[in-house]
Amino acid sequence: MKRLFQFIDGLTERRVRSLxxxxxxxSALVKVGKVMVASAFTLPVLPFDRSSQAFAAGHGGSGGAKEPSETDCDYWRYCSVDGFLCSCCGGSTTSCPPGTSPSKVTWVGTCHNPMDGRDYLVSYNDCCGRTSCGRCMCNTNFGDRPGYRMGVHNDVNWCMSxxxxxxxxxxxxxVGVAEQ
Structure with missing residues (x-):
């Protein structure tokens, strides 16, 4: 067994020295860099089976569908939200907290309501005028598109207007029901 290890050690040493x-x-750094960049683009697109998580979220474990609270990122209408939920910051799901004003521009997503099986158009309005709330951060991004399509991209400070x-x-x- 000792000879086998010596053989492998010697072979490895010769290969490394030759390389x-x-x-x-x-050139070695360039090759390592190429591998790292290629893996950074390849790994996020690998398929993941999240069907059991989606089923569990829609059925609450009790056999019937359970509606999450309005302060929970799993609430169906937060399917494309990226930010702090106003329902945790002194406002509600549909109204800004006192001292803030809704953004003049918004992004729109289509979210599926598991309770009635319908799809809804949801307008996401940032509330502006006070520093970040810092509570109930949600970043769901279902259906988010690249930044060059501003109307369907949620990673923008919409308070800019x-x-x-x-x-x-x-x-x-x-803002409406999506037609089938």
Whole structure:
């Protein structure tokens, strides 16, 4: 067994020394960098089975569908929210807290309500004018699109069109039923 380990050790040493004598540090770093960049783009697109999580969220474990509270990121109308929930910050699901004003521009998502099986258009309005709430952060991003399509991208400070561009929290207002 000792000879096997010595053989493997010697073979490995010869290979590493050969590689080191034929390769510059710069080219080795370039190759390592390429592998790292390729893996950064490849790993996020690998498929993950989240069907059991979706089933559990919609059925609450008791056999019937259970509606999450309005301060829970699993609440169906928060399917594309990115920010602090106003329902945790002195406001509600549909109204900004006192001392803030709704953003003049918004982003819109389509969310599925598991209670009635319908899809709804939901407008996400940032509430502006006070510093960030810091409670109930949700970043669900279902159906989020790249930043070049501003109307369907949620990772933007939508308070930029208001007098005060300071972000506080986000409300989600149902604006219609999606047609099938």
């Amino acid at each position: 080191a004598s034929n390769t510059s540090r710069r 208001n007098d005060s561009s300071v972000y506080h929290c986000t409300v989600s207002i149902i």
